[in-house]
Amino acid sequence: MLIVMKPRATAHEIDAVVDLITEIGLRAHPMPGATRTAIGITGNEGPIDGRRFENLPGVAEVIRVTKPYKLVTLDLRPDKTVVRVGGATIGGSELAIIAGPCAIESREQAFAVAKTVQKSGARFFRGGVWKPRTSPYTFQGLGDKAWQILTEIRDTFGVKIVTEAVEESHVDLIEKYGDVIQIGARNMQNFSLLKRAGRSKVPVLLKRGMAATLEEWLLAAEYIMAEGNYNVILCERGVRTFAQHTRNTLDLAAVPAIRRISHLPIIVDPSHGTGTAYMVTPLARAGIAVGADGLMIEVHNRPELALSDSAQALTPAEYAQLIEEVHAIRNVMARAGCGLNAS
Ligand code: PEP
Ligand code: MN
Secondary structure, three states: OEEEEOOOOOHHHHHHHHHHHHHOOOEEEEEEOOOOEEEEEEOOOOOOOOHHHHOOOOEEEEEOOOOOOOOOEOOOOOOOOOEEEOOEEEOOOOOEEEEEOOEOOOHHHHHHHHHHHHHOOOOEEEOEOOOOOOOOOOOOOOHHHHHHHHHHHHHHHOOEEEEEOOOHHHHHHHHHHOOEEEEOHHHOOOHHHHHHHHOOOOOEEEEOOOOOOHHHHHHHHHHHHHOOOOOEEEEEOOEOOOOOOOOOEOOOOHHHHHHHHEOOOEEEOHHHHHOOHHHHHHHHHHHHHOOOOEEEEEEOOOHHHOOOOHHHOEOHHHHHHHHHHHHHHHHHHHHHOOOOOOO
């Protein structure tokens, strides 16, 4: 159920609807938009009788939601969500670049990469503290020791820190020392982790599961939003197919497909999406051309020495060139009037 308020509905009228929703044991999600506020309702297992809301002051319309998701949709919020992280934004007019190594390996490595990333204008630095590795015998990340390095990087370069929470207790540490909680592909349907991230005030970057349909991905975002955290960024990172020329198949059609359904920002990760350094730049260009709000790119000062995802890491020089190219593409798109919003 979705309650659309009249454009001139007062804060008092909106509060009265929210109070009634709470009083009947449900949860209200008011979403202010450019022209009106809509209020999503969750917590019901069966249908709700919407007629009780119809005559409340300020209510324009009561809409039954027939789709499986309620909060991620353009029905609730026709304007794109712009996620704000300090002064940086994802989903607005600026191209969001999240770059850094797969994992934080040492102070020297992290600083060398952070310097490159900041020089290119990126506002977000990524780097795994805890790594979800396929094999238990490979490098699992520095763990808590990485926070000292990340804290220094944040202070020195003024970048926002994006790192993956592999389990619920990691969210506490990201809330303390980081800026964006990444939920990885392997955990896209770890529902207790999603709910924990949903109770956080920190924005969440939700990667697509490697075998997830768009509906499953959006329902994972719904888990986070249903807990009250509306700052969700989707990240397409490729899915498993029969193809053997890439690590994953980067599904760029997901970008316009998501735009048609959801107000959430969406970025593309061509590093995990291809698994091979020489393909990262071409697919990054394509990701921007298809309308993504930003990119996640893995960079290493010495890719040949990287302790994880070595084959897909760009050198600082390759990364700098990529950034120049994607900005040029974005500028052409802006001049050509390409719609970067819902299509
Ligand atoms: C990562 O970003 O380092 C990562 C592990 O990505 P994914 O969850 O997409 O595999
Ligand atoms: Mn990686």
